[in-house]
Amino acid sequence: MTIKAKKHQDPxxxxxxxxQVLTAAADCFRRRGYHGAGMAEISKTAGMSPGHIYNxxxxxxxxxxxxxxxxxxxxxxxxxxFAECDGDLVQAMVDGADYGVEKNLDPAYAAxxxxxxxxxxxxxxxxxxxxxxxxxxxxxxxxxxxxxxxxLRTLPDFEVxxxxxxxxxxxxxxxxxxxxxxxxxxxxxxxALRPWLRQLLAG
Amino acid sequence: MTIKAKKHQDPxxxxxxxxQVLTAAADCFRRRGYHGAGMAEISKTAGMSPGHIYNxxxxxxxxxxxxxxxxxxxxxxxxxxFAECDGDLVQAMVDGADYGVEKNLDPAYAAxxxxxxxxxxxxxxxxxxxxxxxxxxxxxxxxxxxxxxxxLRTLPDFEVxxxxxxxxxxxxxxxxxxxxxxxxxxxxxxxALRPWLRQLLAG
Numbered sequence: 001m002t003i004k005a006k007k008h009q010d011p012x013x014x015x016x017x018x019x020q021v022l023t024a025a026a027d028c029f030r031r032r033g034y035h036g037a038g039m040a041e042i043s044k045t046a047g048m049s050p051g052h053i054y055n056x057x058x059x060x061x062x063x064x065x066x067x068x069x070x071x072x073x074x075x076x077x078x079x080x081x082f083a084e085c086d087g088d089l090v091q092a093m094v095d096g097a098d099y100g101v102e103k104n105l106d107p108a109y110a111a112x113x114x115x116x117x118x119x120x121x122x123x124x125x126x127x128x129x130x131x132x133x134x135x136x137x138x139x140x141x142x143x144x145x146x147x148x149x150x151x152l153r154t155l156p157d158f159e160v161x162x163x164x165x166x167x168x169x170x171x172x173x174x175x176x177x178x179x180x181x182x183x184x185x186x187x188x189x190x191x192a193l194r195p196w197l198r199q200l201l202a203g
Numbered sequence: 204m205t206i207k208a209k210k211h212q213d214p215x216x217x218x219x220x221x222x223q224v225l226t227a228a229a230d231c232f233r234r235r236g237y238h239g240a241g242m243a244e245i246s247k248t249a250g251m252s253p254g255h256i257y258n259x260x261x262x263x264x265x266x267x268x269x270x271x272x273x274x275x276x277x278x279x280x281x282x283x284x285f286a287e288c289d290g291d292l293v294q295a296m297v298d299g300a301d302y303g304v305e306k307n308l309d310p311a312y313a314a315x316x317x318x319x320x321x322x323x324x325x326x327x328x329x330x331x332x333x334x335x336x337x338x339x340x341x342x343x344x345x346x347x348x349x350x351x352x353x354x355l356r357t358l359p360d361f362e363v364x365x366x367x368x369x370x371x372x373x374x375x376x377x378x379x380x381x382x383x384x385x386x387x388x389x390x391x392x393x394x395a396l397r398p399w400l401r402q403l404l405a406g
Contacts, residue, residue: 111324121314134383162395173376180337192365
């Protein structure tokens with residue numbers, strides 16, 4: 001009970017400890033797979049006792065949920081930045097392609113995402129967590145693109161949905177490219193991606 | 204030695220047995236993961252003794268190599284069909300999008316591909332097999348698109364490479380969409396994909 005009390009007394013420390021566990025777990029999932037990585041190994045990698053970890057997470061599924069939550073927080077802060085930009089939304093998102101390409105082509109990020117995605121095929125709880133996050137991502141993008149200020153606001157609903165799906169396919173596909181073609185030229189890819197993005201995001 | 208002799212005497216039967224093993228192994232890898240699926244389980248699923256399987260495959264890596272080979276044979280026969288079409292190459296590839304979308308969105312196909320991709324992050328031999336297949340796929344596409352009859356033959360080399368990478372990203376991304384958004388509307392996606400494909404493949 002002392003630790004729990006401590007956690008409540010110092011939210012910043014609790015947050016730091018949670019992140020310490022998530023980073024260690026991500027590392028273990030990548031190296032050993034979700035099934036292969038036990039709480040004992042995660043605890044060793046995090047340099048925390050298993051009992052201490054259980055103060056923050058109920059188990060591996062709660063940890064996966066925490067990793068997905070972190071990813072979504074990053075993505076939503078990126079989308080919020082686009083929403084608040086004074087200038088042209090399409091231009092901001094075309095410029096933002098650099099970030100999306102770098103992030104999804106990062107070998108460590110890609111390996112972890114692919115591990116969670118392949119686990120989802122066998123594990124309904126992981127699948128539900130990932131799908132819920134994807135639903136939120138698409139809803140948020142739709143608000144941005146088809147809302148009152150959105151570049152796609154005059155398009156029919158189904159066309160907006162299809163374009164969002166295509167946008168998601170390209171960025172999700174980079175996770176696979178990171179594994180299959182790690183030497184691909186990022187600048188050349190961006191040069192081909194930008195005009196396409198512009199066309200996709202313009203009404 | 205009797206079985207090996209049989210295999211050589213009847214190549215069609217040997218081929219059927221190989222396919223029987225590949226199908227069983229694919230099923231096991233999906234359900235249990237590459238690490239979780241042992242040769243004993245593959246042999247049980249295939250309805251063949253482990254000794255019999257070892258007449259065709261040295262082990263799990265040889266089986267993964269066989270699965271990748273099958274996928275490549277399918278893809279190369281698709282590309283050969285495009286190369287031999289009398290009419291417009293771009294139109295043939297735009298029409299062919301139906302097949303690519305259906306195949307990559309198939310949950311069983313996607314689950315197996317994602318399992319192999321996440322295994323590649325931990326297993327250099329699997330990574331090498333997958334990358335070699337991807338290199339061949341890109342080389343073949345480049346021959347088709349930038350060869351003497353190709354729609355991209357007038358573009359600079361780096362632009363052709365970037366477009367092929369983007370094409371690969373979209374189709375690879377559908378593997379991820381199959382998991383994250385299984386209910387996505389295929390017809391709407393195709394409707395948005397086709398004009399983009401046409402633009403990407405036209406010089």
